Amino acid sequence: MSRILHPFHGGIRPPEHKRHSNGSRIGSLPLPSQLVLSLRQHIGQPARPIVVPGDTVLKGQTLAVPEGRISSALHAPTSGRIVAIEPRSVPHPSGLTELCVVLVPDGQERWVERMPFDWRTAGIEAVAQQLCAMGVVGLGGAGFPTHLKLGSGRGIETLVINGAECEPYITCDDRLMRERAADLVAGIQILRTLLRAQTVLVGVEDNKPEAIEALQLACGGADIEVVALPTRYPSGGAKQLIRLLTGLEVPAGTRATELGVQCFNVGTVYALYRALEHGEPLISRIVTLTGAVARPGNVEALLGTPLDALMQHAGADDGVEGYLYGGPMMGFALPSLAAGLTKSGNCIVAKSPALFPPAPPPMPCIRCGDCAQVCPAELQPMDLYWFARARQFDRARERHLFDCIECGACAYVCPSHIPLVDYYRHAKAELWAADAAGQAADLARRRHQARQRRLEAAQQARAERRSPHAAPVPAVTSPAPVVLPPPQTDAPAPLDEKQARIAAALARAAARRDGAGQPPAAASAQPVADEAQPVADEKQARIEAAMARAAQRRAAQESRR
């Protein structure tokens, strides 16, 4: 393709290790004996359960509904019985527990009724509602609810589809693009129509020639440009990819939409296609099982599948000394395999000393500047490190610490083996804590002032009552509405997540302000049921037609290969 690329600054080329897992078709797993489904499958507010232990559920039935604006629904990945809703450990670096729905499959795989959604006539708001109700969130790792990315229907200029998959070891998007290119392209076409995008660019790193070819075939005459990107980590970072493909640099602190660009991961687009064309909620995902395992590969696994079942399936070696959730550059070490698979779980890497030799002890920074050479955010990592170490967090912030995407390129090249990203995460956490403390102090001050006013008002009222020409007793002045600061719950997180958390906090606060008595999410609780009511033969037919079309296309694609 002749598109002119706009390389971003820096980047690295770590060994890919993709061949271990990209050679075989996407497999599947026997039904596990139990599914553990975290209610926090996405950025933002956890979903609110609407089932209780003892309930029997159908495959695809809604288990929990979105709570607040930044949230998404959760569904039963298979039919069975709910045995518990209790805190269980979730995939998180700290071994955190979260409220989880525990489902014991009955082996019947009985589906709820699935209805394709008429996205062509529904209007953007309704489509967004549907995606929210279908639990579609970003599958690239961040887990941002997809319905929030559709915008208001004003339309965008460029739709960017992220198939870069730049992290070493991970191949789930690669296999998806190879095996389900037709469905993927159908999903891209839906997005293009919904967003009224003029240009559609699919970026795939050139170390995945089969995926590129499959997509190009599937696109056929459609006006979708599949662009081979030079393999360079982190070309899959949204801002890096947008820069690479369009030359646009998304200004710090703004969204790509402001430049008329929107970016979706291929896995997300596929989930969106399933949700809209087939009425299937997001209940499974493709996950790469790799590293020191006997049978590396990709499986399409039900959400909530215990991670140890996945690793058993892949045949984890005896020499394994730990597991990574996500890739080696941006993933984290799992404290245990007890948790269930989540929507953002794109990869599990079994670590062996041979694949991941222990890092040598860190040495002092010699200011060689190698880190700055590779930083895709164009920061000066050694200065950020210096400030973080000296606990001059504010100076780190001045030098744009929060523009750091925690890609790890700097630490990867540092000859002194300094765990630079650890320092940045720590500094960010300290700054958030300080900000929260500042807000809390602010809040306390405002509360105090409000109380002061109340007391004065009451005193005045008393005084007026005592006076002979008393006016009717005024109602006690209610205190000024109080905005609570966002709770600093978990460990440092990527920037987007932070923004999402802030937004979620604001939404919570707004909800609290609006209705004192009503549960805030009541409004958005029922969309699934509503959608499912009018059973139309017409729709049924359309499903089948769509399925047939997809199958045809897939067959055509297979034969062309």
Next chain:
Amino acid sequence: MRTSPFLSAATPLQRVMLKVLAALLPGIALQVWLFGIGVLAQLALASVAALATEALCLKLRGYPVRRFVSDGSALVCAWLLALSLPPLAPWWLAVLGSMFAIALGKQVYGGLGQNTFNPAMVGFVVLIVSFPAQMSHWAAPLAAGPAYLDASAQLAHIFGGVLPHGIGFDALASATPLDAARTAVRQGLPGPDGMLGGTSAWLALGWLVGGLFLLQQRLIPWQLPCGFLGALAVLAALFHWADPAAHAGALFHLGSGAALLGAFFIVTDPVTAPTTARGRIIYAASAGALTYLIRAFGNFPDGVAFAVLIMNMATPLLDQLTQPPVFGRKAGRAGRS
């Protein structure tokens, strides 16, 4: 807690330092060939003294001695200092210089990575200020010298201060090439070419080979040697053009061994140089210009050390003033590149 990334590709620090030492070898071989075994003696003296001082300081400061002594940085510092000393200098000069370099130039600041000044140059300047006579006693290159000292005689002079019967130091002595040039020019003699220019050009070639190796290995940024040599050459050429009788030309200045050693091994010390690309250019060019001015108009035989130390002071400021724009924060660029 160790978090991502879980991969590392970096050449460990020790290997970086080893490569720098390796890059010095061609120049060292030439220097030995030209000046004799005394060069090696100076290297050995400085190495032992530097490592011992480093170990002692680390122990006093409660640092893991083995890990930090073995990082190789003390050796690099010792070698650079030793290569700047007259090959027949008395043994205590190298020892004292190395101790100063490590203790005063590096450890008092907090060790590797924390020092403001290039430690080797700190050692050199302490010596040249305290012992100007010994520091200017350059023996003539073996090939050009009026008398020939064999290896044992060289060592006897370094360690015992004795010379073979009947030879005085004056008979051996030569000025540094630059001094010779200056004297020659001032005395209205023809230029220094053919006198010492030839030998020092050989030496320059040795450093150049090592420097190109470092560039090829991406261990030094090109801005530093290029900025330094560029500014030195331009100034030299300008002055030579204005008054050829009083000033040697650009080639002479570049061909002095010290200029290339400085450009590739001293100006490039990452710890004391700026980290931004623009900062590095300004830093190196200023050091090159200062080197020329000190050479041409100052009283010291060479200017690299002073120029580098002066510019070291400007490094933090340069870094601050030359911060490159951050992704998504480029002024006047609402996106389009």
